[in-house]
Amino acid sequence: MDEIVVVGSGGQPYREYAFEALAGRFRVSALLAAEPTWQRPYLAEWAVADLGNEVGVVEALSTLTGRGAGVLTWDETALEMTAAAAEKLSLRHMSRAGAAHCRDKHDTRRLLAEAGLNPVRHALVHTPDEAVRWASGVGFPVVVKPRALAGSIGVAFAQDADAVRAAFTLAENAEFATLPTGHGVLVEEYLDGPEISVDSVVDDGVVTCVQVARKRLGFDPYFEEVGHLVAPWTDEPWADEVRELVVAAHTALGVDLGVTHAEVRLTARGPRLVELNGRLGGDLIPYVGVLAGGTDLVVAAAELALGHRPRVSPDLERCAEVRFVYPPHDSVVREVDLGAAAAVPGIAHTTALVAPGATLRLPPRQVIPRLAALVATGAGQAECAVALDAAEAAVVSTVDPLVDA
Secondary structure, eight states: OOEEEEEOOOOHHHHHHHHHHHHTTSEEEEEESSOOSTTGGGOSEEEEOOTTOHHHHHHHHHHHTTTSOEEEOOOGGGHHHHHHHHHHTTOSSOOHHHHHHHHOHHHHHHHHHHTTSSOOOEEEESSHHHHHHHHHHHOSOEEEEESSOOTTTTOEEESSHHHHHHHHHHHHTOTTOOSOTTSOEEEEEOOOSOEEEEEEEEETTEEEEEEEEEEEEESTTSOEEEEEEEOOOTTSTTHHHHHHHHHHHHHHHTOOSEEEEEEEEEETTEEEEEEEESSOOSTTHHHHHHHTTOOOHHHHHHHHHTTOOOOOOSSOSSEEEEEEEOOSSSEEEEEEEOHHHHTSTTEEEEEEOSOTTOEEOOTTSSSSOOSEEEEEEESSHHHHHHHHHHHHHHOEEEEEEOTTO
């Protein structure tokens, strides 16, 4: 049986499906930051190391991959370290440079502009005053974001100088940052239109765009991702332009191997790349894609790491959508009961995302403050929406207002 080593993990509600998909086909090991708990049933063996220490990661990976195993990560913060270790050990993986270009959003913008790929006006700023000056010169509204994050964390829409200052503070202090402090904040022109994500399989430089998710956004002006719809897309009027942009972006950033997750705005002037992530999409998007009749991107990532050519289905048969449930206000969670929601026709999956006693603060005060995830399938978007509306109404949650809100 082929062997695969996963670096990092992610939380159980968001990544257990990925471990399960791998364990059904491969001998799975993991390099984790802490001893495994819920991951353990899927693992043949594991090692624990500081995932920020290159020497330790290389040493642990050399032991785990000694039998010819492949290596992959879907952990955004472990991507560069995994690429660096794989390079030292001559393992198939996205290059260290390609991973760095994806992680550093300013680097992404610079390389796309140099390649002439529908450039987006932007600036790297280091103070609120600098951000306001740039935004005033370009014209409001603008978007302010951290230089190295994902999942719309710390990203805000700003319509005036005061909003830019507040957004700068939010971006500079965003959690989970992986660049050292003092490396600046990005200010960009606002891109109008709906946002989609494009998941691609990249095999030795050949990019195949596999699935598209229509992103649902909420909590304006903070770009909170409240859901994703995976649906057929190859006949859309924008499909060819989006495909050309995404393929060219991989070339510009030097991303030549792996499963990637691009985010694109369908603006009035044509598609514009928001970012290219060098790992599987989050928010259950790969799982939702499988339910829509698409490619299992987790398995595809493992096959690429092993030097196999994955089977991809660039068109889908059905629709599937994930919707996240949020508390009505800043809260302490007492209970989340999804029994009735799971029984709604068309609902394929439900999961609580917090434990009793958890504290949730709505954006921008907390990153991704969700109660639950609901996933529906159907022949079309309307069927998914009907099922999700009914399921969301059936969620029973007991929350107490947070006193310090």
